Amino acid sequence: MAGADDAVRLGVSVYLLKRSKTAEAQRQLEDASDTVYPLVDSIPGAAFIALPADAGSPKWLRPVSTLLADGAAPQLEGQSPGALLWVPRGEKIFVFTFGYGHSKVKEEWVEPDFGKVLALALVPQGQVREMRAEQVFAKRHIASERAPRASAVREFGFEPDRDLVAAVEGVPESKYWPVFGTKVRGGVSFKFDLEVAKLIETLDQIAERFDSNDHRSRWPQANNLVAVRDDEKLEKLDALLDRILTGRRPENAISLAAPGERSGEGAYPQHFVIGRRTKSAATSPYLMFGSWQKYVQSKDGALGLAAAKATPVHLLDGDKEEIGVCSMYQCMGAEVSLEGVTHVLSSGSWYSPDRRFIASTNQTLAMLGAPSFALKAWNTIDHEGPYNEDAANSDPDLWLFDKELVSFGGGASRFEFCDIMHLPTKTLYFVKHPAGSAGVSHLCEQVRRTAELFFDTDPSYRQRLADRITAVGKGWNTNWLTTRPKQHEWNLCLVLMGKQVSALPFFAKCGIARLLGELQKRGFDVSFQAV
Known part of the structure; x- marks a missing residue:
């Protein structure tokens, strides 16, 4: 049994408010409350904001009651109380949430990376329990990995040159246990076990850790992307987003996901309502760009930044009960270039690559040399297929493999060996017309597959490739496939049509730099050519 002197700890979530949003947040939270209670004199300006808790029957009671004998009607009612603790400390305003209080804290009020930074x-790095990250390439997949015990970050699938860290859970350094307990989690909010009697001392420690900038030195690889805070730059970034939304095929440049899905904050929404939520409003299990477009058109509006910020998105749980509301803007993921630097939008916040990250990426790409045998120049008109065919026809030692798919592995898996091969120099060319980060990521994946299959100790793929070459019927010799090739004897050449690697969007550069690092560690010779 706990003794009278044992510290009372309470699991809490705390947010840090943006200074510019403090007045708005305080006004709206107090308007939503039943009663506002001031705290003790030793915590000046602080308040406990109690939220209304109406009694009601659970939603599952009515359908279950239809199974009861003799028309029984159990009377079951419950309440879901909620509250917030508003605590000024120095120049910072902290908000603790209890119960459903978190649903009253708007995304635009809070510092988006507060919990993660803390x-x-x-x-x-050796005491991680969970990592949640968003892949900023292609479709911006979101991944969450959890370990059964505190583990090293290298045991997770986190890729620092690809992923934007959204949330981290782990065991803090032992010297911080008296303040934060033995488990913390940070995303937008910071979750830990608070010793209530030491609220002020704890907030001082939180402020010190947040302002220390130690997260950058302790976890440099998790801070390759940093939040943009300059208001003038944010306006320019939003203007570029507006240009995308008002341009042709904006759906190809925008991905949609609930803000909480990226950070792992709160309950995971299972259904969505775009626009005003009425009894007849249609719900959808997915956020679809076309659904938003139809909604805007139904209001005689036009797609753009203003519409994105004005359109409400209601987030519903599995029972279609509302668990939150955000704007369509906060659901968007996008990539734009400002002043030659690529920026990404995630959960309503803009991020830019860290200067050290840019420098290291460019340093890696500078290692790319030219192939021993150069392909002919592109005429700036042909698509990939005609260019590959024309290039291969320019020299009898160039063999065309474009669209010659090799069936291999389970199911209907089919792989393209390369686009063009020059056997005298043992060069494999992989040709792509870049269309942003997604096109380059496809190129990198093709190179990876060939590096794995063609150079594998298992000869099965090479045997299938030899069969395919024979079936093509061009009389090509396949003796070079009878033994396992050596990595250092072959050159893997990335070919971009009409663009130097230096002219690619930054995150496309990251994909190539990551591939280059992987292959060079395994002893491969990699080159690059712009045609």
């Missing part, structure tokens, strides 16, 4: 400043 967790990274406390948790060593």
